[in-house]
Amino acid sequence: MRLSCKVAAALLGLAGLLLLLYLLAGRHAAPRPPPPPTRPAARRQPRLGRSPPRRSGAGGAGARKPGEQKHSKEPSSLQCMHLAVVACGDRLEETLIMLKSAVLFSNRRLCFHIFSEDSLKPEFEKKLQEWPSSYTKKFEYNIYPITFSVGNAQEWKKLFKPCAAQRLFLPVILKDVDSLLYVDTDVLFLRPIDDIWHILKEFNSTQLAAMAPEHEIPKIGWYSRFARHPYYGTTGVNSGVMLMNLTRIRSTQFKNSMIPGGLTWEEMLYPLYQKYKNYITWGDQDLLNIIFYFNPECLYVFPCQWNYRPDHCMYGSNCKGAEEEGVSILHGNRGVYHDDKQPTFKALYEVIRDFPFEDNLFQSLYYPLQSKFLDTVHTLCGRIPQVFLKQIEKTMKKVYENRVIVYLGANHRY
Numbered sequence: 001m002r003l004s005c006k007v008a009a010a011l012l013g014l015a016g017l018l019l020l021l022y023l024l025a026g027r028h029a030a031p032r033p034p035p036p037p038t039r040p041a042a043r044r045q046p047r048l049g050r051s052p053p054r055r056s057g058a059g060g061a062g063a064r065k066p067g068e069q070k071h072s073k074e075p076s077s078l079q080c081m082h083l084a085v086v087a088c089g090d091r092l093e094e095t096l097i098m099l100k101s102a103v104l105f106s107n108r109r110l111c112f113h114i115f116s117e118d119s120l121k122p123e124f125e126k127k128l129q130e131w132p133s134s135y136t137k138k139f140e141y142n143i144y145p146i147t148f149s150v151g152n153a154q155e156w157k158k159l160f161k162p163c164a165a166q167r168l169f170l171p172v173i174l175k176d177v178d179s180l181l182y183v184d185t186d187v188l189f190l191r192p193i194d195d196i197w198h199i200l201k202e203f204n205s206t207q208l209a210a211m212a213p214e215h216e217i218p219k220i221g222w223y224s225r226f227a228r229h230p231y232y233g234t235t236g237v238n239s240g241v242m243l244m245n246l247t248r249i250r251s252t253q254f255k256n257s258m259i260p261g262g263l264t265w266e267e268m269l270y271p272l273y274q275k276y277k278n279y280i281t282w283g284d285q286d287l288l289n290i291i292f293y294f295n296p297e298c299l300y301v302f303p304c305q306w307n308y309r310p311d312h313c314m315y316g317s318n319c320k321g322a323e324e325e326g327v328s329i330l331h332g333n334r335g336v337y338h339d340d341k342q343p344t345f346k347a348l349y350e351v352i353r354d355f356p357f358e359d360n361l362f363q364s365l366y367y368p369l370q371s372k373f374l375d376t377v378h379t380l381c382g383r384i385p386q387v388f389l390k391q392i393e394k395t396m397k398k399v400y401e402n403r404v405i406v407y408l409g410a411n412h413r414y
Helices: 002-027 092-105 118-129 153-157 164-173 193-202 222-226 246-251 265-276 284-294 320-325 343-354 361-376 385-411
Strands: 069-071 081-087 110-116 139-144 179-183 187-189 209-213 237-245 299-301 329-331
Touching: 081 092, 081 164, 081 193, 092 110, 092 118, 092 187, 092 343, 110 118, 118 139, 153 164, 164 179, 164 237, 164 246, 164 265, 164 284, 179 193, 179 246, 187 343, 193 237, 237 246, 237 284, 237 299, 237 329, 265 284, 320 385, 343 361, 343 385, 361 385
Parallel strands: 081 110, 081 179, 110 139, 209 299
Antiparallel strands: 069 139, 179 237, 187 329, 209 237
């Protein structure tokens, strides 16, 4: 009898301790215990992903490019997940909110490659340095100038949106990076980047890039109705979220409509643009569609929940993957973060923008989001709030579960 009482008392004490630790974890967004201070970035240079050691000397693959800014925290023992974005004009805030969403939810270390006009570099520096150390320790970043290795730079710069064509040159510029996720500035991550990064392992021997379809229904898709040039599949693909194996891209000879033999990626870009420039509407995205029309075996097509846009709900819900699993990556194209046409998209953007880094995710992000969604139920996208909330709720639960388990495992032995 005494033994059973002691056992019961011990179990009650353990339950109380677990509850106390969970509440402590909920009150503090930063992991415990506090991280040690990091060394100044100037003393250590980052090693990105599977890159070989950087080489010095003019012309070397690791040589610093003019105007490039390098920053890093302590090198991680884990391999980086590389994320690239191109930000010109008024896209500073959008880019920072996108990077914030990536840092909030991802598990492994991130390496950001930010391509920007010179005038925006000081602002990126200032804003990123204002983030708390508990988050800045999770990533390193490089800022690059806008450069085009072939053709007329001014033509490329004005193709579709300012500087958007820069994404076409990532395999040429980032020679030391093996694989990369490119996203537009108007993208928000609602789950860890780790999950889309795993798709790289699903590539077969010929696939070297992954994108989502431009539309799910051919009869209302843009390419199937209006395109005057070749495009991939029945609806084309959207390049706002593009996963790339850069090593394969650099080593592949691509079939094309210009010469009987193959061309490398860099050799192909400018002649392809010259041939189709009078027929393309969406700039670099159209060029990518043309490339993969002639090389369909090179493309992996991932489901629409990895590039969820207003088109997937503004005419009625047509992304089955999001209905089943929730939105994984939100793409607020059409400027919907900054007008009132799609308040559901705007609500997500504003809640992540306004979230204080060190606050409780449920109290200061999830609950305000639920409240804002109540004002959007009159819209077609707002009628399906569970589509937008499912993955972000799942991700936040994992964050807290991991903190409690890790904290217990590190400090207690039973």
